[in-house]
Amino acid sequence: MKLTIERAALLKALAHVQSVVERRNTIPILSNVLITAQKGRLSLAATDMDLAITANTERMWANLCAVLGRTDLAGDARFATNAQRYANRDALWDILEAAFRAKPAATMFFAI
Numbered sequence: 588m589k590l591t592i593e594r595a596a597l598l599k600a601l602a603h604v605q606s607v608v609e610r611r612n613t614i615p616i617l618s619n620v621l622i623t624a625q626k627g628r629l630s631l632a633a634t635d636m637d638l639a640i641t642a643n644t645e646r647m648w649a650n651l652c653a654v655l656g657r658t659d660l661a662g663d664a665r666f667a668t669n670a671q672r673y674a675n676r677d678a679l680w681d682i683l684e685a686a687f688r689a690k691p692a693a694t695m696f697f698a699i
Contacts, residue, residue, distance in 0.1 A: 625680075643669050655686040 623630040642648040645668065652661040660666055660682065665675040672679055 642672075645669075648672070655683075655690070657682070657686050 621630075640651065642651045648666070648669075649658075649661040652658050664671075666672045666679060
């Protein structure tokens with residue numbers, strides 16, 4: 588993948604997301620800026636919390652959908668099984684990304 592971006596635009600975006608990262612973090616791996624290039628779009632996100640979530644079974648998937656406030660996804664045929672979620676991961680990624688961004692990470696941490 589080749590990415591071309593003006594230096595000033597990248598620095599401005601990095602400065603914006605870096606403002607949410609803890610300055611004196613004792614665990615360096617938790618000082619993160621995630622840069623994602625997908626579908627012609629560059630996305631930057633920052634956090635001082637490392638959180639990994641999996642939903643490998645239908646029960647786990649239904650629980651995650653409830654926590655996200657997206658119970659409609661549990662009944663969506665595209666995401667009915669783990670194999671179908673994997674097969675439709677591009678569409679699912681966009682949906683989940685929006686749902687996760689709508690809630691603070693700490694809220695998700697305690698809800699799950």
